[in-house]
Amino acid sequence: MGLHVLFKRSDGYHELDTVMIELPIFDALEITPSAVDSFTSSGLTIPGEGNLCVDALQLFRQSIPVPPVQMHLVKKIPMGGGMGGGSSDASFVLKNLAMQFAPDLSSTQLEEISAQLGSDCPFFIRGGWQVCGGRGELLTPIEPILENCWVVVINCGIHISTPSAFQELVPDASRKSVFEILQMPVSDWKAHLVNDFETTVFQKYPVLKELKEALYTQGAFYAAMSGSGSTLFGLFQEEPKALHFETTLEFSKVVQLVKT
Numbered sequence: 001m002g003l004h005v006l007f008k009r010s011d012g013y014h015e016l017d018t019v020m021i022e023l024p025i026f027d028a029l030e031i032t033p034s035a036v037d038s039f040t041s042s043g044l045t046i047p048g049e050g051n052l053c054v055d056a057l058q059l060f061r062q063s064i065p066v067p068p069v070q071m072h073l074v075k076k077i078p079m080g081g082g083m084g085g086g087s088s089d090a091s092f093v094l095k096n097l098a099m100q101f102a103p104d105l106s107s108t109q110l111e112e113i114s115a116q117l118g119s120d121c122p123f124f125i126r127g128g129w130q131v132c133g134g135r136g137e138l139l140t141p142i143e144p145i146l147e148n149c150w151v152v153v154i155n156c157g158i159h160i161s162t163p164s165a166f167q168e169l170v171p172d173a174s175r176k177s178v179f180e181i182l183q184m185p186v187s188d189w190k191a192h193l194v195n196d197f198e199t200t201v202f203q204k205y206p207v208l209k210e211l212k213e214a215l216y217t218q219g220a221f222y223a224a225m226s227g228s229g230s231t232l233f234g235l236f237q238e239e240p241k242a243l244h245f246e247t248t249l250e251f252s253k254v255v256q257l258v259k260t
């Protein structure tokens with residue numbers, strides 16, 4: 001919630017200020033011993049080029065010996081959607097392998113390994129509510145700011161390239177931090193809590209702006225794009241029923257934020 005891109009760094013990444021929240025939305029992944037390594041999937045079709053779960057296995061093997069394993073992924077979370085689905089799968093591979101083959105590996109060590117796979121992977125090792133700085137990998141836990149509200153997550157199938165989305169926006173390091181803005185009353189969030197990717201992504205895909213508006217007109221007290229898009233989310237005080245959108249959705253989910 002809230003995503004400020006502060007500046008472009010000398011290593012090519014962008015310095016971020018954002019708050020990430022773990023939601024109960026899942027793919028399913030099974031890892032079992034096998035004669036040879038294999039990866040299969042069902043559910044949404046995973047494009048051929050590279051696979052973060054296989055990358056995670058190979059990366060883990062660079063420091064810890066792992067016998068051949070069979071992985072099966074049931075893919076439900078849209079890819080290229082800004083929900084971190086691929087990163088969460090890869091992080092789960094690392095967590096699962098650590099549980100089976102390196103139980104002494106600390107969570108911090110696992111987070112460090114995961115950061116080599118993607119800037120948001122350490123978040124998916126840790127979960128909860130985290131302020132994410134650096135390129136997204138530097139985590140500071142915070143107390144949940146919302147509880148018992150409902151989150152509507154929608155995706156209409158538009159695929160956004162994260163590197164291009166970063167290239168197209170104008171960074172700005174001169175603002176209040178996302179954490180400070182989150183301390184404001186939730187009624188002020190609509191005016192102050194922004195995702196920097198929205199400006200350029202909504203220009204390119206006006207339908208996403210319309211979907212965000214539709215979340216507001218149907219009662220959301222806050223709505224925004226998730227990550228670099230194209231997934232949108234709306235926060236509701238009451239469980240929203242019979243939501244309607246003019247655009248066909250490829251993915252929609254309503255979950256409740258429960259204080260853990």
Ligand code: C5P
Pocket residue numbers: 012013014015016117118119120134135136162163166
């Ligand atoms: O870290 P990850 O591999 O997920 O990032 C994908 C791409 O997104 C990077 O290669 C980079 O182009 C861009 N990126 C960025 N700044 C970040 C995170 C990602 O520019 N903080």
